[in-house]
Every structure is written in C-alpha cells, then in structure tokens.
Amino acid sequence: MRTVILGAGFGGLELATLLSEEFGQDADVVLVDQADGFVFGFSKLDVMFGRTTAEHVVHRYADVVKPGLRFLPSTVRRLDPVAKVVETDTETLVADILVVALGADLDPAATPGLVEAGHEFYTVAGAAGLRGVLDEFAGGHVVVGVTSTPFKCPPAPSETALLTHDFLHARGLLGSSDVSLVMPMGVPIPPSPQASDAVLAAFAERGIGWYPGQLVRALDPDRKVLLLSDGGELPFDLFLGVPVHRAPAVVVEAGMTVDGWIPVDPLTLETRYPGVYAVGDVTSVGTPKAGVFAEGQAVVVAAAISARLRGGTTPTRYGGRGVCYMEFGNDMIAKVDVAFLSGQRPVGDLEGPSIALVADKVAFGSARVQRWFGNTWDAIG
Numbered sequence: 001m002r003t004v005i006l007g008a009g010f011g012g013l014e015l016a017t018l019l020s021e022e023f024g025q026d027a028d029v030v031l032v033d034q035a036d037g038f039v040f041g042f043s044k045l046d047v048m049f050g051r052t053t054a055e056h057v058v059h060r061y062a063d064v065v066k067p068g069l070r071f072l073p074s075t076v077r078r079l080d081p082v083a084k085v086v087e088t089d090t091e092t093l094v095a096d097i098l099v100v101a102l103g104a105d106l107d108p109a110a111t112p113g114l115v116e117a118g119h120e121f122y123t124v125a126g127a128a129g130l131r132g133v134l135d136e137f138a139g140g141h142v143v144v145g146v147t148s149t150p151f152k153c154p155p156a157p158s159e160t161a162l163l164t165h166d167f168l169h170a171r172g173l174l175g176s177s178d179v180s181l182v183m184p185m186g187v188p189i190p191p192s193p194q195a196s197d198a199v200l201a202a203f204a205e206r207g208i209g210w211y212p213g214q215l216v217r218a219l220d221p222d223r224k225v226l227l228l229s230d231g232g233e234l235p236f237d238l239f240l241g242v243p244v245h246r247a248p249a250v251v252v253e254a255g256m257t258v259d260g261w262i263p264v265d266p267l268t269l270e271t272r273y274p275g276v277y278a279v280g281d282v283t284s285v286g287t288p289k290a291g292v293f294a295e296g297q298a299v300v301v302a303a304a305i306s307a308r309l310r311g312g313t314t315p316t317r318y319g320g321r322g323v324c325y326m327e328f329g330n331d332m333i334a335k336v337d338v339a340f341l342s343g344q345r346p347v348g349d350l351e352g353p354s355i356a357l358v359a360d361k362v363a364f365g366s367a368r369v370q371r372w373f374g375n376t377w378d379a380i381g
Contacts (some may be wrong), residue, residue: 004093007101008033011279011294013372017301020066027068034075043151044127052380054128063373079254081273102248103280110244113219118239139173140237145182145216148244152289155326158188158199161290165206180209191338192348267317269297277301287340292322325361328353339357
C-alpha cells in the first residue's frame with residue numbers, strides 16, 4: 001500500500017518518520033512539499049530579532065533519507081480525495097492512503113494597507129526582512145496585531161510584543177517608543193489562566209498596551225492609523241501583523257473544506273473520504289494551529305495506517321495535548337502544557353517563565369531535527 005503525505009511540516013515529517021520506523025523498506029511512503037526545507041515557527045522570531053540567520057534555521061528536505069520514504073519536491077496542483085489521486089508539477093500519484101498536511105496559506109494582501117504600510121512576521125522572508133526594518137527604526141509606536149482568526153501559534157503575537165520591548169530597550173529607544181498588542185481573544189492564552197495572568201503581568205510591568213477582543217481590519221497608510229474591528233482607530237509608526245490565514249486553494253478546489261477548513265473525526269483525524277486523513281493547520285479539529293498539535297495528530301494517523309496494513313484495530317485516539325514554549329523577554333522562557341479533549345473545556349498548566357527553560361526549548365528543536373533529518377542543530381548557532 002502506498003501512503004502519500006502532502007506537506008512536510010510537523011505532521012508530515014513525524015508521520016513519515018513513524019511509518020519508516022515501523023515498516024522500513026516496505027513503508028512505500030511519498031512525502032510531497034514545494035519548499036526546499038522546514039523551519040520551526042519559533043525560529044522566525046530568532047531571525048527577526050537578530051539571534052540567528054535565515055540560512056541557519058532552514059532544514060533541507062534533501063537531508064530526509066529514511067527506509068521506504070521518497071521525498072518529492074513538487075507543488076500539488078490538483079487532488080481527488082475520492083480516487084486518492086494527486087497531480088503535482090512533476091508527476092501524478094495514486095495513493096492507497098492519502099494524508100493532507102498542507103498547513104495554512106498566508107494572505108497579507110487580504111488586509112487593506114498591510115502590504116503598503118505594514119510588515120508580516122509569520123514567514124521566514126517576512127521575519128528576515130524585518131531584521132533590517134527594526135535596525136533602522138528610530139522610535140515611535142509599535143503595534144503588533146492580528147488581522148483574522150484562526151491563526152497559527154496563538155502565543156506568537158504576545159511573544160513578539162515582549163521581544164519588541166526588549167529590542168527597543170537594548171537600542172535605547174524606550175523613552176521615545178511604546179508597544180501595543182491587538183488580539184482577538186479576551187486573554188492572551190485562553191486555555192491557561194495561569195499563562196494569561198503571567199503574560200498580562202509582563203505587559204503591565206513593561207507598559208505594553210493591551211487591546212483584547214479586537215482585530216486589525218485595515219491600515220490607512222496616509223494617516224498611519226489602524227482601523228479596528230470595533231470601528232476604532234489606533235495610530236502606529238511600525239506595524240507587525242499576523243496576516244490572514246486560509247486553507248490552500250488546492251484543498252478548497254477539491255471540495256474538502258467546510259467553513260474554510262477540512263473537517264475531520266476529532267479522535268481519528270479521518271476525513272469524510274475513506275482512507276483520507278488530514279492533520280495540522282489545514283483542519284478544523286479544534287486544537288490551536290501549531291506544529292506540536294500536528295505532530296500529535298500524526299501519531300494517531302500512523303497507528304491507524306499500521307492497523308489497516310496489519311489487519312488490526314486502531315486503539316490510538318487523539319487526545320488534543322500539546323506543549324508550547326513561549327518567550328517572555330529578558331531571556332526567559334515559559335512552557336505551557338495544554339489539552340483540548342473532545343467535548344471538554346481546554347485546560348493548560350504553566351511552568352516558568354525561567355532562564356532554565358531556554359535549554360528545554362533548544363532540546364525540543366534539536367531532538368526533532370535529529371529525528372527527522374538525522375542532523376545535529378543548535379537553534380541559535
């Protein structure tokens with residue numbers, strides 16, 4: 001049986017690795033991605049604030065060499081979830097089992113004025129471009145803002161606000177500058193009251209403006225103001241935006257989406273098409289759009305594929321748990337452990353923030369680079 005995995009992010013890489021580990025040369029897995037390599041979400045902030053370079057954080061897919069796995073560097077142009085046929089730029093693939101892990105596409109142009117007057121920091125190119133912008137910034141009102149929901153890595157805007165404050169302090173610009181955050185949620189980390197309280201305390205300590213329950217609908221380049229979802233306005237000198245997220249057009253055109261995303265069984269991750277699964281940001285499974293949740297979903301799908309191939313049952317069910325590392329500024333890291341159990345209110349615990357957890361975060365990334373790519377890696381090397 002051939003398993004075709006579309007997308008080599010957290011979910012796709014972990015699933016391919018698990019199948020290769022279990023079945024070896026008999027795995028017959030094709031992993032498809034249009035990019036040259038994988039980048040951790042947290043690495044974008046490291047690039048943006050000058051901790052490392054864009055080249056250092058890219059892990060090349062050419063290094064993924066595993067028994068029973070073929071990596072296909074190509075763009076998916078069309079897919080038929082009924083026939084399990086995938087057309088790419090280079091070849092047509094027929095799958096026995098199809099897994100869609102294509103993530104979410106970003107659309108900065110969907111927010112009027114963002115391309116002309118603001119900056120996005122959710123892509124490697126955007127983060128790398130901001131490196132020079134920040135170096136040249138002479139001071140003023142910096143606003144970090146979210147333009148739509150849902151969006152990847154919900155803690156990232158709060159992290160960016162705190163790290164921007166650190167950056168302005170290091171540059172001696174706090175006397176002429178301030179930072180604000182516009183967020184659609186009522187609290188920074190809804191599943192964890194502890195984490196939210198800690199973030200809000202850090203904002204208060206630093207004087208970071210907090211605008212909850214709001215989205216940035218547009219930017220007025222001439223007046224240098226943000227137009228908010230409640231009809232209000234907020235002036236800015238530098239805007240760092242989380243752009244609109246959308247499901248990739250190829251899955252929309254295939255008829256796989258409902259209300260913008262692929263619905264799946266929350267326990268098995270199977271779509272309404274038999275033998276077709278979806279994991280990660282492209283789904284509406286109910287967990288945050290973050291890589292660690294896609295990784296956990298891959299474990300469930302791997303167990304289902306194994307049971308199908310070996311003729312057994314599928315005991316593994318998705319528990320909706322994930323651990324997120326969060327930057328608090330001042331070289332401090334916190335760890336948020338959250339669970340989104342089906343039918344229950346999500347819950348989360350907080351560890352830190354502390355300097356000691358920096359090593360934990362580095363180990364998290366290094367272990368996955370070793371596991372998926374067979375390479376050693378220092379996140380800030």
